Amino acid sequence: MNRRTFLSTTTASAAITSLRALAAGKRPPRVVMRSSWQTVNIGDIGHTPGVLALIEKCIPEAEVTLWPMDVRNGVEEMLRRRFPKLRIAKDKAEAFTKDFLIHGSGPYLTAHRDVEAWKNETGKPYGIYGITMAPAGDPGLKIMRSNGLDEPTRELLNSASFVFLRDGISLRVVKDAGVKAPVIDFGPDGAFAADVRNDEAATAFLQKHDLEEGRFLCFLPNLRNAPYWKVKPTYAFDEAKQRRNDEMKEHDHAPLRDAIIAIVRETPMKVLVVPEDSTQMETGKELLVDPLPVDVKAKVVWRQNFWLTDEALSTYVRSAGLVSLEMHSPIMALGNGIPAIVCRFAEQTTKGFMWRDIGLGDWLFDLDKPDELARVVPTALALAKDPAAAKAKAAKAREFVQQRQRETMAVVAKATAVS
Secondary structure: OOHHHHHHHHHHHHHHHHHHHHHHHOOOOEEEEEOOOOOOOOOHHHHHHHHHHHHHHHHOOOOOEEEEEOOOHHHHHHHHHHOOOOOOOOHHHHHOOEEEEEOOOOOOOOOOOHHHHHHHOOOOOOEEEOOOOOOOOOOOOEEEEOEOOOHHHHHHHHOOEEEOOOOOOHHHHHOOOOOOOOOEOOOOHHHHHHOOHHHHHHHHHHOOOOOOOOOEEEEEOOEEEEEEEOOOOOOOOOOOHHHEEEHHHHHHHHHHHHHHHHHHHHOEEEEEEOEEEHHHHHHHHHHHHHOOOOOHHOOOOOOOOOOOHHHHHHHOOOOEEEEEOOHHHHHHHHHHOOOEEEEEOOOOOHHHHHHHHHOOHHEEOOOOHHHHHHHHHHHHHHHHHHHHHHHHHHHHHHHHHHHHHHHHHHHHHHHHHHO
16 A cells, blocks of 8 residues: 555544444544634734644544634634634633643644643643744743753653654654653644635735736745734833844845845746734835835835735735745645745744755755855745746645645544544
8 A cells, every 4th residue: 555545544544433433423522722822923823724624624523612822803703714613712611621632833832831731630631733842942942941851841742642743853852852642743833734715805905016826926024033022012122132133134134135136137026025923014124125126126015014814825825935034924835835935043943944844945044054045045036937846846845744634633533532
């Protein structure tokens, strides 16, 4: 049996087993998903519809309840349009009535306190789907220590029914830490499966700005540290982070700006500068658009308003590709067959290295390495000059991601099945 046949058979077998259980009078599994971390970033929004779509496809009989941290600002309405039967838990007490907890994708075990409470108060099973557990020393991950995972985290992972890591480095960290969960493996970020759409809004915007389908590329800016103090009242201004942003912003955005110039002058493509989080509209204008030569600027569109994941995804699927200092727009684009070049830097977690794991290592650039930084412009230009070849390359990576999704959801189906 070849790999493709095996994967199809595995998924089909899980579905058949579940349907037989229902026919025998067993009730559907009741799953609660802890996810939806914030609404100021379309990637954090995108994790949730991605995993919901996978469960809908692979475990269609499951009754899914979302236990969100934040679904304000239009996010709940967006999710209900796509998943009209979705249940949303109002509090922990409601969430804890379910059979199985899935911790959704995130930069680490984001809701570790909630997972610990679930474990201690309910004794019910749980699993971890598509997170990063970066090596010690990565900024912002206080949960990590110099010798790897701290003991509380190790114990939470030990007791999980499955632990899926979204990048190979995190997978190695967890295995090296001696975690003993029954299943520990590479599992793609849930946002790869996001399929929410707002075609009406996307089409209207593109028509207004004379952007033709397949004839423009999206560029996304990003500072070393997200200045969330601008959009979150409880987020204190950080002088050191601001200083680092100011120090590196020209270094990081110059290669993208040079790529825009080359693409506009050497190809028929136009460029659309867009945000992934709600602090980035100003960044895009300041660092990517305003410094451009006049002839180039005439073919560059700047999106000045924030958007939700559905409109963003409807825009990305109409583009020829993305060049991004952010990660989740490329994830969602690639999950829908659109080429995406990713640039990263030391302040980020190891999530960017998933591009190597899915076969796109030559579309991943570490801006702290001069030789890699120098390859951003020629790689972006090559994508613009031969979008068909780039799309074929993206399709191959997407196929690998979808294979892993089928494998991982077969594990989830087995773990959540009601005995």
